Amino acid sequence: MSIKRNALSVGVVGAACLAVALTTAGTANAHGTMTNPPSRIASCYAEGPEHPVSQVCKDLVATSGTQPLYDWNEVNIANAAGNHQALIPDGRLCSANRDKYAALDWPRTDWAATAVKPGAFTFQFRATAPHLGTQTVYITKAGYNPTQPLKWADLDPTPVAQVQVDRNTVNGSYSYSGTLPQRTGRQVLYTIWQRSDSPEAFYSCSDVDFGGAATVSSLAAPATPAVAAAPSDAQIAADASRSTVAHHGHGGDPGAPAGQPVPTASAAVGTSAAGPLLLAGAGAIGVGWATMVLRRRRLEAVRRDV
Template sequence: MSARRKAAVATAGLVPLALTGLSAAPAAAHGSMGDPVSRVSQCFAEGPESPKSEACKAAVAAGGTQALYDWNGIRIGDAAGRHQELIPDGKLCSADSEAFKGLDLARDDWPATRVSSGEYTFKYRVTAPHKGTFTVYITKPGYDPSQPLAWDDLDLANPVATSTDPAATGGFYTFTGTLPERTGKQLLYAVWQRSDSPEAFYSCSDVAFGGTGTGTGGDGGTGTGGGAEPAEAAAPAPVASAPSQGQIEDGADKSTVENHGHGDDDPSTSAAPHAAADGTAPDASGTANRPEAAGAARNLAETGGDGNTPYLMIGGAAALALGSAALFASARRRTASGRHGR
């Protein structure tokens, strides 16, 4: 085979490869509230195959175990702030996702983090960072956990916390807010709206108020400590406990093909994978997307980046390959024409 023909064949082989890459670039997602622990994180911590609390058992019975392994993927890819428009009443905790429908069960025995009115330090567990804004809402006085959660149950006019691009350490975005006066069982609804994409993430955290006082965080198993001891018994519910780093790592390989422990595979809504702490690119397993070791200081919000970059690069490679193929095809036609003309 001539050198020219070999080159033409090789270039033709690059075209489908480059075009395939347009849809094969890796995606990254994302997280869930860690303190006060979200429902999905709580049930994952209990163990998807054999949860301990009655509420988590019911959630698995309704939606299966896979939702718990995909605990960091409750999201809407094209939300763009249209949360109330896209999520109907009664499906807030699942973000209207059939896969997570067990989290919408209306019952008063969801494991709850004990809290007090006053300042609170929120910790959002992140497995892949993105720029964006966290907004946390609380249910209104008189909230009945035995009824399906509706938008009107939330005090949307007065979020208890709002934070844009907070700093993070040890795999958590950390920001402060203020919990108002409440009694008994309440619910905190967290929305993480990305600014580098229309994608948004959602989580429901059950909390139990008992008495008042200033606290620095709940005892959701994340090491922040509790607030003042309640003056009276909190609403009856198991105490919540967030999953450990070991549990998260052990369960990552059981997440779905789409999630891989890091969320969706929708290239239109996912930023490039987060680089490792030493600046190196993540490997094929996505290891660099995992939370950094406790105590490792890093502003994860600074790594949001532009999700279009890898696709522009791949698109350029495809265009180059197509152009080269056309060039070789043209040369072959001219050569063939010359031969036929002899």
């Protein structure tokens, strides 16, 4: 009886270990940014990190290099836990107070902008690794001056959109409705994605233009204002190996080479149709292993008796 119990225990443990190994293997990229209206980093990335088109994106690459653009989906704070204002000082909202993304905080009027008008608006957030949490979108107050660093006090405390998100996306994006208030000229939409399954949060700044009177800039505005664009799925896939944050957890994983498979959370079993099949297969292999061990130990016992 003890032999059977031991063999069965070995089989169960083997099945469990194999199930974990199978369900944690995979590739997942972190994590996301607003793409409608495109965030500053999404728009510059869409222009191409190696050959940006707009002057502000050229200046960003000249100052910070191309890596921040290849890591367009990682403007985050791993341990935010809702303490956004305590962790991000005025003037550093767009970068989430990370030096790597400091150029995103530049108070310039030549960031590519999306033309909008008051009323209903459909937001789209590209999530390369969906997470449970809340996405909240704020807009700057009337009279916002885009030539000054963005401060918390510049944001209208009433969100223009707020939604609970889960691990289910449509074509890799979250899509939800909001309402834009009356504004004129250039404004900024500030998005905070606070995860509920982790203290991690993500941030983005999207420039929009309501038309009408605009604040005079100390920097000459381009003759033809650039229109913000979002990166395509093809571009994201082609550049995946250039990212240094290919990880499902909290920001970059320094122990994993960029573009290589990284273990993902076992919770993925519950959100993937393949999960139960993997567990079933692992269980079958485990039972087979248990049977083999049992037979071997019986044979050894017979030999000892002889």
